Amino acid sequence: MGFILKFLLTALITYLLATYLPGAHIDGFGDAMILVVVLAILNAVLKPILKIIGLPITILTLGLFLLVINAAIVMIASALLSGFEIDGFIAALIFSVALSVVTAVVDMVVN
Template sequence: MGFILKFLLTAVITYLLAAFLPGSHIGGFTDALLLVIVLGILNAVLKPILKLLGLPITILTLGLFLLVINAAIVMIADALLSGFAVDGFISALLFSVVLSVVTAVVDMVVD
């Protein structure tokens, strides 16, 4: 039950973030559900590979390169989904940072 609740809350959060953040657009709640699924798959499959490849840069930047990896994941999700769009790298970076922070807070409250 907790997984379904977190999934739905994350979809609501992504829908609201895309509606309120400048530079990010989403078609509807169904697109938000699809975005959560795609982001979950990309974070599980592609993100570890990108983190491993970018390890030297991540060490040099004291971890700030991980923000670039998160923005890249959001931009890849933008390319895969027709109902979600970000206007550029800065918008993807802002979307990924706010989504991460709000999702972490929701996860602490739900758990």
């Protein structure tokens, strides 16, 4: 039950963020649920590879390069889904940071 609740809350947060943040556009709540699944798959498969490749830059920037990796994951998800669109890198960066912060808060509340 907790997994379904987290999934639905994350989809709702994603939908609201894409609706209200500038540069992010989503067609509906169904697309938000698909986006959550796609982001989860990309974070599980692609993000570790990007972290290993970008490790020297991450060390030099004291971890700030991880924000770039998160924005790249969001931009890849935007390219894969027709119902979700990001206007540029800055919009992807803002969206990924906001989604990470709000999702962390929801995870603390639900657990």
